Amino acid sequence: MPGYIEPIEKLIRQFGKLPGVGPKTAQRYALTVLAMSEGEAREFADAVMYAKQNVTVCSVCGNYTDTDPCRICRTRDRSTICVVQEAKDVLAVERLGEYHGVYHVLGGVLNPLKGVGRDDIRLAELFRRLTGEVKEVILATDTSAEGEATATYIARFVKEYGVKVTRLAQGISIGSELQYADEVTLSRAFLNRKEI
Ligand SMILES: [Zn+2]
DSSP, X not given: OTTSOHHHHHHHHHXXXXXXXXXXXXXXXXXXXXXXXHHHHHHHHHHHHHHHHHOEEOTXXXXXXXXXXXXXXXHSEEEEEEEESSHHXXXXXXXXXXXXXXXXXXXXXXXXXXXXXXXXXXXXXXXXXXSXXXXXXXXXXXXXXXXXXXXXXXXXXXXXXXXXXXXXXXXXXXXXXXXXXXXXXXXXXXXXXXXX
């Protein structure tokens, strides 16, 4: 950002790291922070560090948590595992308030072109969870080509364990991300999931 003094430029650069934030928005955010009182600015900065220091990843499901295992892994029905790409997809499903099972966050999907292979996402951790108590694995990865390929790969493996595998009904348009699906669509896709 030409024309700004160094401390402001530095702040703009930090906001520019956030997804969906272009130079103009980063500039607006930085100036908003500068307009805050010192107390507000401190609260803002402290919240970043507080979250960073107190949030960890659940060793079972891979979701963000402040306890390990997370509350969902500790309290919910472990016979059903819903497999999602990212932690934010857990929030999308949780918002429905209809699912009572546990999750498995992959942390991505297989993507040979981008060099994402089997060891780069949490597949081994998922397969390790397939003990006798698991009755169904719901595959809720995106409907993108990579999401589908990942679902197919997981399904083949899970079926070898004699565990039922289902895929969300195709109410969500191809390539759309789970988190952007509206609640009615997502709820219907969940309800009408099909065994594969
Ligand atoms: Zn967990």
